[in-house]
Amino acid sequence: MAQVKASMAGTVLTVLVSQGDQVEAGQDVIILESMKMEVPVQADQPGRVKEIKVEAGAFVNDGEVLIELEE
Amino acid sequence: MKLQKVLIANRGEIACRIIRSCKSRGLKTVAVYSEADRELPYVSLADEAVLIGPPPVAKSYLNMEAILEAASRTGADSIHPGYGFLSENAVFAQKVIDRGLIWIGPEPGVIARMGDKVTARRTMMEAGVPVVPGTDGLGSIEEAVREAGKIGFPVMLKASAGGGGIGMQVSRDALELEKTFPSTQSRAKAYFGDETLFLEKWIERSRHVEVQIAADSAGNVIHLFERECSVQRRNQKVIEESLSPSIQPETRVRLYEAAVRAAKAVRYTGVGTVEFLLGPDDEFYFLEMNTRLQVEHPVTESITGLDLVDLQLSLVEGEHLPVTQEQVQASGHAMEFRIYAEDPVTFMPSPGRLTKFxxxxxxxxxxxxxxxxxxxVSPFYDPMxxxxxxxxxxxxEVLERSRQALKDFQVEGIKTNLPLLLELLEHPEFVSGHYSTQILNKSTNK
Structure with missing residues (x-):
C-alpha cells in the first residue's frame, strides 16, 4: 500500500483531495506551509485515496504519513 | 518621557539586536517567546522573559492580547515591535498607546496610511514623489484588463494590503492577467483578509534601492543614504549593500530628496525606509514606505557609525536628531548576507536541529x-x-572579506543558502556591481 509522506516539517495548509479520489503520480495532494512558504506535496504513484490522516491546521513532522493510497 | 523597561515583541536575531541597544542605554528588557523558542539566545539575553503561547504565530507573536498582558505583568513601559509580525500593524500600535505604553515606532495613523498601498501611492503622488504608473484598487477582471492596456504590458498584480512579496504576480498579456486575477485575489484574501488588488507597470531589469530616513518630532528629517537590495529570491532580499554600486551620482541626490519629501509628507517620526524601484535608465519610482526598523539596517550602521536602534529609542523619548544632514558621512562600503535555512538551489525550507553553528x-x-x-530551527517562522x-x-575589499567570511561560516544539521551566497560572490554581474532583481532568476534557478 502506497503512502504520501510529508517532505518536511510544517503545518497542513490545504488538503487537495478527498477520500475515494483517484490520483495520478506527481499530482499535488496536500499543501504544507513551512517557514512562511507553501510547499506542495505530491503522490509519487497513482492510486485511490484510502485514508487522509491529517487535516488543515495540523502540524506534521518530516516523513509523517499524510495520506494512504490503495491500488 | 524616558523609557525604563522595553518589551520586545519579536524573536530571533532582531530581538537580540534590540536588547543589545537597550542594555547600552541602561534600559531593562522583556522578551516574549512561544513554546517553540524557549531555548533561543534572545530569551536568556533579556532581563525577563514571558511565554506568550504555542508555536503558531497567530497564537504567539501575532497575539496582541498576550503581548500586552506580558507588558502589564512585567511593568514594561514601552514596546519595540522589531520587523515583521506586528511592526506595521496600526491597530496594535494604537492598543499599545491606549494601554498607556510607549510605542517605539511612528504614530498609528502614519503606519495605516503607508500600510495601505493605494493610499500610500496617492499620498506620494500628492507630495511630488514619482510612483510606478499604475491603478487604484480594481473592481473586476475587465477593469484590470482595460487598465493594463493603458499602462502597457507587462504589468504586476499586487494585493493592496500586501507585503513581503506575497500575492504578487506578473502578467505579460491580457490572457495571462485574466488567468492570474482570481488566484491572486483569493491569496490576498487568505493572507491579508482583504482581496483588493491593484496594477503596476512591471519594469524589466529593475533595481530595488531604498533610502533610510530618520525624523524627530520637531519635523527635522535626514536621510542616511541608500541600500541596494536587488539580490532577491521569491521577492525577498538575500544581499543588501550600501552605497549602491550602480546608481549615478545625480540620481542619488534626487533619490535622497524624494525620500526626505516622502517622510515629510506623512509627518514621519523615528526611523523608516522609503523603497524605490529603479529602471535601467536610472528613472526611479516610489514602491512603499516601511514604517519600522529594516532587517538590513546594519549596512547603514556600518557606513555611518550610527546605532539605528539607539536612535529609535532616543527619538521616541522626544529627543531631537543627534546629527544634521551635513554631519552624517558615508564612509567605506558594507554588505549584508542573509543566512537562510533553505536549500540553496530550490529555495525549499530546511528546518531542523543545528548540530553546529x-x-x-x-x-x-x-x-x-x-x-x-x-x-x-523551527518550521513555524521565517527561515532567516x-x-x-x-x-x-x-x-x-568587502567582496574579498566576504568570500573568506562565508567560506568560514560553519552550519551543520540543516541546509543553508551559504553555497548560493558564495556563488553570487563570483557572479560577474554581482562582482561588477551592475545587477538587477533578476540576478537570481537567471543564474541559479532550475
Missing amino acids: HPPQGEGIRIDAGVETGNT IAKCIVSGFSRK
Whole structure:
C-alpha cells in the first residue's frame, strides 16, 4: 500500500483531495506551509485515496504519513 | 518621557539586536517567546522573559492580547515591535498607546496610511514623489484588463494590503492577467483578509534601492543614504549593500530628496525606509514606505557609525536628531548576507536541529544571529537564522572579506543558502556591481 509522506516539517495548509479520489503520480495532494512558504506535496504513484490522516491546521513532522493510497 | 523597561515583541536575531541597544542605554528588557523558542539566545539575553503561547504565530507573536498582558505583568513601559509580525500593524500600535505604553515606532495613523498601498501611492503622488504608473484598487477582471492596456504590458498584480512579496504576480498579456486575477485575489484574501488588488507597470531589469530616513518630532528629517537590495529570491532580499554600486551620482541626490519629501509628507517620526524601484535608465519610482526598523539596517550602521536602534529609542523619548544632514558621512562600503535555512538551489525550507553553528570572525565582520549550536530551527517562522555584515574601505575589499567570511561560516544539521551566497560572490554581474532583481532568476534557478 502506497503512502504520501510529508517532505518536511510544517503545518497542513490545504488538503487537495478527498477520500475515494483517484490520483495520478506527481499530482499535488496536500499543501504544507513551512517557514512562511507553501510547499506542495505530491503522490509519487497513482492510486485511490484510502485514508487522509491529517487535516488543515495540523502540524506534521518530516516523513509523517499524510495520506494512504490503495491500488 | 524616558523609557525604563522595553518589551520586545519579536524573536530571533532582531530581538537580540534590540536588547543589545537597550542594555547600552541602561534600559531593562522583556522578551516574549512561544513554546517553540524557549531555548533561543534572545530569551536568556533579556532581563525577563514571558511565554506568550504555542508555536503558531497567530497564537504567539501575532497575539496582541498576550503581548500586552506580558507588558502589564512585567511593568514594561514601552514596546519595540522589531520587523515583521506586528511592526506595521496600526491597530496594535494604537492598543499599545491606549494601554498607556510607549510605542517605539511612528504614530498609528502614519503606519495605516503607508500600510495601505493605494493610499500610500496617492499620498506620494500628492507630495511630488514619482510612483510606478499604475491603478487604484480594481473592481473586476475587465477593469484590470482595460487598465493594463493603458499602462502597457507587462504589468504586476499586487494585493493592496500586501507585503513581503506575497500575492504578487506578473502578467505579460491580457490572457495571462485574466488567468492570474482570481488566484491572486483569493491569496490576498487568505493572507491579508482583504482581496483588493491593484496594477503596476512591471519594469524589466529593475533595481530595488531604498533610502533610510530618520525624523524627530520637531519635523527635522535626514536621510542616511541608500541600500541596494536587488539580490532577491521569491521577492525577498538575500544581499543588501550600501552605497549602491550602480546608481549615478545625480540620481542619488534626487533619490535622497524624494525620500526626505516622502517622510515629510506623512509627518514621519523615528526611523523608516522609503523603497524605490529603479529602471535601467536610472528613472526611479516610489514602491512603499516601511514604517519600522529594516532587517538590513546594519549596512547603514556600518557606513555611518550610527546605532539605528539607539536612535529609535532616543527619538521616541522626544529627543531631537543627534546629527544634521551635513554631519552624517558615508564612509567605506558594507554588505549584508542573509543566512537562510533553505536549500540553496530550490529555495525549499530546511528546518531542523543545528548540530553546529559557528559564524566567522575577523576584521570588518559583524554577525547578528538568532541561534546557536544545539538550537532547533523551527518550521513555524521565517527561515532567516542570521545575518553576516561585512564592511571595509572599498567594495573590492568587502567582496574579498566576504568570500573568506562565508567560506568560514560553519552550519551543520540543516541546509543553508551559504553555497548560493558564495556563488553570487563570483557572479560577474554581482562582482561588477551592475545587477538587477533578476540576478537570481537567471543564474541559479532550475
